[in-house]
Each structure stands twice: as C-alpha cells, then as structure tokens.
Amino acid sequence: MKLSNRKLLGILFVLLAIYAGIRFWGGTSRSKTLKETLVNIQRDRVSRVLIDKGGEQLELINQDNSWKVKLDNGKYAQAMESSAKELLSNLASIQPSRLVAKRATQWKDYQVDSTGTRVQVFEGEKRTLDIVLGRLAMKAQPQNIQPGMYGRQQQAFYSFVRLQGDENVYAADNFMSLSVSTKADAYRNKKLLTFNRDSIHRVSFLLPDEKSFVLEKTADKQWEIEGQQADSVHVEHYLSELAYVNGQAFADGVNPEGFTKAAYSLLINEEGKPEPVQVHIFEHPQYKFILNSSENKEAYFADPDSLLFKQIVKYPLDFIKQETN
Numbered sequence: 001m002k003l004s005n006r007k008l009l010g011i012l013f014v015l016l017a018i019y020a021g022i023r024f025w026g027g028t029s030r031s032k033t034l035k036e037t038l039v040n041i042q043r044d045r046v047s048r049v050l051i052d053k054g055g056e057q058l059e060l061i062n063q064d065n066s067w068k069v070k071l072d073n074g075k076y077a078q079a080m081e082s083s084a085k086e087l088l089s090n091l092a093s094i095q096p097s098r099l100v101a102k103r104a105t106q107w108k109d110y111q112v113d114s115t116g117t118r119v120q121v122f123e124g125e126k127r128t129l130d131i132v133l134g135r136l137a138m139k140a141q142p143q144n145i146q147p148g149m150y151g152r153q154q155q156a157f158y159s160f161v162r163l164q165g166d167e168n169v170y171a172a173d174n175f176m177s178l179s180v181s182t183k184a185d186a187y188r189n190k191k192l193l194t195f196n197r198d199s200i201h202r203v204s205f206l207l208p209d210e211k212s213f214v215l216e217k218t219a220d221k222q223w224e225i226e227g228q229q230a231d232s233v234h235v236e237h238y239l240s241e242l243a244y245v246n247g248q249a250f251a252d253g254v255n256p257e258g259f260t261k262a263a264y265s266l267l268i269n270e271e272g273k274p275e276p277v278q279v280h281i282f283e284h285p286q287y288k289f290i291l292n293s294s295e296n297k298e299a300y301f302a303d304p305d306s307l308l309f310k311q312i313v314k315y316p317l318d319f320i321k322q323e324t325n
Contacts, residue, residue, distance in 0.1 A: 005240065034099050038170065039164060041121050043088045048122040054115075055183040060084060060187060069187045071252055078298060079187040087187070089178045091119065091129065094161060094172045101169035110160035110169050111135040117180055118164065133177040134160035134169070160243050185250060190295050192308070193245040193279065200239055202269035203275070205314065206262075213316050223319070231321035238319070241311055242268070247301030248308075251290050254300060259290075264313050279312060 051058040059070040060079060067079040095276065107113035112134035121129035136159050159177035162169045181187070201217040215230060217223055223230040262280035269276045278294040287302035289309050303309055 016246060034169070035168075037095055038096050038131065038161065038172070039092055039094045039129055041088065042123060043085070043091060043092060045123040046088055046121055046128075047124055049084075049087065050118075050122075051121040051180065051182050051261065052118040052120075056182065058182050060087075064269060067187070069184045071184055073252060075119040075252075077184070077250075077252075078189045080189050083187040085178065088121075090175070091121065091131075094131070094175050096156065096161075096170035097173040098171050099168055100160065100171050102167060104115065104167050106169065107162065110162075112160055112162040112169055116162075116181060117177065119180060120164075130164035132162045132164060133180055134162065136177050137171075168303075188250065189296055189299060190246045190248070190301075192247050192291060192293050192299075192301060193242060193268075193277065193295055193312075195239075195243045195268070195277075197236075197239040197243040198244070199270040199272070200268060201271055202267075202276075203242075204269075206265040206267070207313070207315070211315065215319060225316050225319060228320065230319040234319050234321070238314060245308065247291065247299065247303075248302075249302045251284075251287055251300045251302040254284070254287075254290060256292075256300060264309075266312060281309060 032039065047062050049060040051060075061068050061070075061076070062084070067081055067084040068076040069079040072077055100226045101107070104244055108115070112132045116132040118132050118133045119129065120127055136157060139156050139158070156173070156177060158171045158173045159175045160169055161172050161175070161177070203215045204212070205215070206212050213225055215223060215225055215235065223232060257283050259280075263283045264281040266279040267276040268279070280292050281303075282290045282292075284290045284302075287304050289303040289306060291301045291303055291312075292299065
C-alpha cells in the first residue's frame with residue numbers, strides 16, 4: 001500500500017513538472033511571437049499620412065497645423081481637422097490580441113497581402129508606422145440570459161493587421177479596418193453653412209427676374225418681408241435647415257474663374273458680425289447647380305438633384321401664411 005502511494009506521488013510530481021514546463025516555456029514562446037505594441041505614434045507630431053489601396057494612393061499632409069488632402073488632379077484641398085484626428089486615433093487604438101498566422105502564404109486569407117490597405121505615418125521625415133490593414137471579422141459575445149428569456153448575442157468585431165516587412169498576422173480586437181477610408185472626400189471639409197439660428201436677423205435673397213426680397217427680424221422679434229409679417233413657424237423651420245448645411249459632391253472639375261455672376265445669392269447677417277455670410281449659386285450645364293459659400297471659399301459643390309438649391313433658395317410665399325377659405 002505504501003509503495004502504491006509512492007508511485008502515485010511520483011506520477012503526480014511528474015505531471016506537475018510537465019504542467020509547469022508547459023506554462024513556463026509556452027508563455028515565453030508566446031511573448032516572443034505576440035508583439036505587445038504594433039502602433040507607436042505621436043499623434044500631435046504627425047506630418048504626413050499615406051494610404052494605399054488597390055494601386056491608388058491617398059495623401060494627407062499637416063502644414064502649420066492645417067490638414068490638407070491631395071486630390072486626383074494633383075491639387076491639395078482643405079481637410080477637416082476632426083477627420084484627420086479621428087484617423088490617427090483609430091490607428092493608435094490598434095492593439096494585437098492574438099497571433100493568427102506566421103507565413104506569407106497565409107496573408108491572402110486575411111487580406112493583408114496586396115489586397116489590403118497599407119497605411120504609412122510620418123513624423124517629419126521619419127516613418128513611424130507602416131502597417132497593412134486586412135479584412136474585418138465578427139464574433140458573437142455570449143450574454144447572460146435568464147432562463148425562459150430570449151436575447152440577442154452581442155457582436156464583437158476585430159480586424160487582421162500586419163506590419164510591413166513582418167510575416168506575422170495579428171488580430172486586433174475592437175479595431176474596424178473599414179474606418180480608414182481611402183477616398184479623399186471622406187476627409188474634406190464639406191461645410192457650406194453653419195449658424196446658430198437664433199443669431200440670424202436678416203436674410204437677403206438675390207433672385208433673378210426681379211424677385212429679390214429681404215427677410216428681416218424687427219426690433220420686437222417679429223419676422224417681416226417688406227413690411228408684411230411672415231409666418232414664424234415657416235421662418236423658424238427654414239432657419240433650422242439653414243443653420244447646418246453640408247455639400248455632398250465636390251465639383252473639382254470646374255474652373256471657378258469661369259464663373260462670372262451667380263444666378264442666385266444669399267446674404268445672411270448674424271448679430272455681432274459686421275459682414276454677412278454669402279452663398280452663391282451658379283447654373284451649370286453638367287451639374288445643374290454649383291454652390292459656394294464664404295464659410296468654405298475653396299469648395300464648390302455640385303447639386304445635380306437640386307436638393308441644396310431647394311433647401312436654401314426660397315420665395316416670399318414660402319414665408320407668408322396662406323389664408324384658407
């Protein structure tokens with residue numbers, strides 16, 4: 001009986017030794033293959049970002065704390081600072097959660113080969129990141145559901161990534177590779193108008209065929225058109241729409257110097273500001289209408305469906321309450 005116990009203790013000791021060895025050597029091996037950090041950039045020092053996808057390249061540059069994006073015609077257009085910062089924030093959030101492949105022959109399975117999106121980040125002349133973003137994947141997250149109740153599983157997402165020059169492929173939890181757009185318009189300033197509607201006290205409509213008029217707030221806070229009271233509900237609805245207007249499509253192919261006189265114009269006066277905001281609308285054979293504002297002078301927006309035109313341009317009857325019989 002004593003011998004049997006000794007044998008059992010010996011077997012137990014061997015098993016414990018094997019387990020300890022696996023834990024020790026396995027952990028060491030993992031630390032050598034799974035990088036703790038893939039992205040290490042100083043976001044406030046980034047001067048340039050290159051994004052390559054399918055043979056096309058997008059370039060963002062930061063000059064004097066002003067972001068610009070390169071267009072297909074070779075020119076640079078103003079980019080939204082918030083869009084550039086969001087891009088860098090998304091890249092900085094990449095954290096490797098697990099190693100999924102070690103050979104180049106496996107890259108295509110995760111779209112980190114030539115089909116992936118290559119992103120290079122520069123701080124001055126130094127390249128501080130060169131990474132390939134692959135496909136997005138989803139996984140179900142188990143939920144604690146009480147018996148007799150039905151519920152949906154929460155979806156968690158991750159993306160596959162690879163450092164350029166490294167054969168290893170990693171899964172990065174909670175990173176969406178699709179958030180890195182390869183289209184210049186995704187980073188451009190699409191603002192046409194931005195107001196606090198309560199600050200507007202005068203809107204001048206310069207219209208063709210002698211139909212120009214002025215919508216103005218009086219001293220007693222009433223809206224009038226040439227002495228005739230306007231319907232406050234209609235005016236407030238219009239000002240709400242006017243307070244935030246974005247263009248959708250840029251008309252980069254047009255030459256602004258070819259525009260002589262706008263067919264329609266608006267002058268919008270705000271309290272406390274000496275100069276009105278100007279909106280000019282030009283008729284165009286290809287785009288139907290092209291809009292430009294003093295809020296975003298370098299941007300010209302195409303309006304082939306007249307959606308912006310209908311939102312901005314109004315006539316006196318649009319603000320006068322109609323009498324019903």
